[in-house]
Amino acid sequence: MVEVKVPTVGESISEVQIGRWLKQQDEWVEADEDLVEIETEKASVQIPSPSAGYLRNITKQQDEFAKVGDVIAQIEAGEAPSANGSASTAAAAPAEEAGDDARVMPAAARLIAEHNLNPADIKATGPGGRLLKEDVVDHISGATISKVPAAAPKQPAPAAVKKTEDRPRTSLMTSGEHRAEEVKPLSMLRRTIAARLVEAQHNAALLTTFNEIDMEPVKELRSKYKDAFQKKHGVKLGFMSFFAKAAVEALRRFPAVNSEIRGNNIVYRHYYDIGIAIGGGKGLVVPILRNVEFMSFADVERAISDFADDAQSNRLNPQDLDGGTFTISNGGIYGSLLSTPIVNPPQSGILGLHSIQDRPVAVNGQVVIRPMMYVALTYDHRVVDGREAVSFLRVIKDVLEDPARLFLEV
Structure with missing residues (x-):
């Protein structure tokens, strides 16, 4: 054997x-x-x-x-x-x-x-x-259910009006076969997620700031080049590559968001390993894109696609999830309009994306319909102040509303 x-x-x-x-x-x-x-x-x-x-x-x-x-x-x-x-x-x-x-x-x-x-x-x-x-x-289970005593037959009500306290308070069935429970151990992944979320709430001073982005320029760019992009690179051009590259630009300008606290020190990372939250077969996982500053749009989209396939088939390796200096979570794919994401410790920031919805907005004094997205930045206030956080989201907004900035670095 x-x-x-x-x-x-x-x-x-x-x-x-x-x-x-x-x-x-x-x-x-x-x-x-x-x-x-x-x-x-x-x-x-x-x-x-x-x-x-x-x-x-x-x-x-x-x-x-x-x-x-x-x-x-x-x-x-x-x-x-x-x-x-x-x-x-x-x-x-x-x-x-x-x-x-x-x-x-x-x-x-x-x-x-x-x-x-x-x-x-x-x-x-x-x-x-x-x-x-x-x-x-x-x-x-079968033996337990068979031992549940049958409900006693109801007695006819007396002619006199019953007292209020004697009247039944609910009509829910109470027999065992209609009130089954299933007890399963908390999965290893879920136990770790729970522990890390509690750790973040206990050990960090978390705040969230919001902004909204007009996604029309990005949608037009994708529509214009999506076929040529897929033909050349063999992968679809999605929104996440735009946000990943925009996040690198914002992190460069505000390095505190890309830092972490180690003991009594602040460590500023001059590289950009961005975690992308992906729904997997066992729940939400956050694989890491290493050195996004050196990746092309095609590299980002291809890596995300590969990670998504591995997550669905439960084939992600532990090293795929280790590290990370910043995280992007897209709740919009599940229909979320607005949320406050939780920082993944020891990181100091997480960018939350949400649903794109057509809404009336004022543009040059005129009310027009635009595809708008709310974005949220949750940050550790111990190392990131409010001005930096608001300005960080403003960079994300400016870059996405004028994507040429990503290529001209302005």
């Missing part, structure tokens, strides 16, 4: 959460084929099979936690399945001869022992008649 262990996925990571098993118990796997997803506090990664063989003895099920180095399964060498899909008799024999105890998975066995259950009373749904943790949970 070859052991499948939780690998080292980062210097500071000692515990992971098991995600989806991509292969089932007793299924044939090839060497280096992905077996299971594991979730760390930073990203989701896949564990490949260390060798070809049959997957045996899974010890950790989905949502359970494991330490780095823990054995979570084994690979048993054997003859690969034939072309018609049947497994080798030799490879399958150990599982068949192991007896009833081998059919109870370890996680299921623990639950059975905790609740003093008889495995024979529980319906097994796993491959080869194996009893899974989910089978035990379903059995316990």
Whole structure:
């Protein structure tokens, strides 16, 4: 048997959460084929099979936690399945001869022992008649529901008017089968997000300032060049590349927004690693674009597209999320009109983008309809003062309303 262990996925990571098993118990796997997803506090990664063989003895099920180095399964060498899909008799024999105890998975066995259950009373749904943790949970839930006493029949009301305090206060059903709850452990990623957000609220003096941008110039530029841009670079020209390059220009002018506090010192970074918030398969993640000052529009759009694909398939690496000097979060893609984003510590600023909506505005003394976007800058007031924050957003506005500034550096 070859052991499948939780690998080292980062210097500071000692515990992971098991995600989806991509292969089932007793299924044939090839060497280096992905077996299971594991979730760390930073990203989701896949564990490949260390060798070809049959997957045996899974010890950790989905949502359970494991330490780095823990054995979570084994690979048993054997003859690969034939072309018609049947497994080798030799490879399958150990599982068949192991007896009833081998059919109870370890996680299921623990639950059975905790609740003093008889495995024979529980319906097994796993491959080869194996009893899974989910089978035990379903059995316990069914037993709990069946024990809920039936509601007592209502008694006819007396002729006299009932007192107010005797009247039912609600018509909600209270029987167990209509008030089910599901308890799941908080994911590693969500635990980290929660801890960092609380850290930001406790340790930083956060304020938010707002402005609005007329997006007509950028929309016209995109409309004019989008086809040629995609033909040449193989990626769509989006809004995020404009905001990323505008953010670099604003950060150059107001370096405090690109700084961080380390102990009693302020560290001013003269490089621009910008995090772009992306909705992933397990929630919001913020991969980092390194040295955006040296990236072209095509580089930015291509990197964002690649990160989005990796996030959806849970293939982001921990190093993709490390660091960052500033963050851009686009709540507008979900329909947000206005929000106050939270700084990602130890950064000192985050730019929030919102929905583009046609609104009446005054231009040269005339009321016209323009595609307007509210933008928000949340900043750490310990290192960024109000004047800098307001001026920072003003640079973003000026650059986006006259995109030629991005190329002329004025």
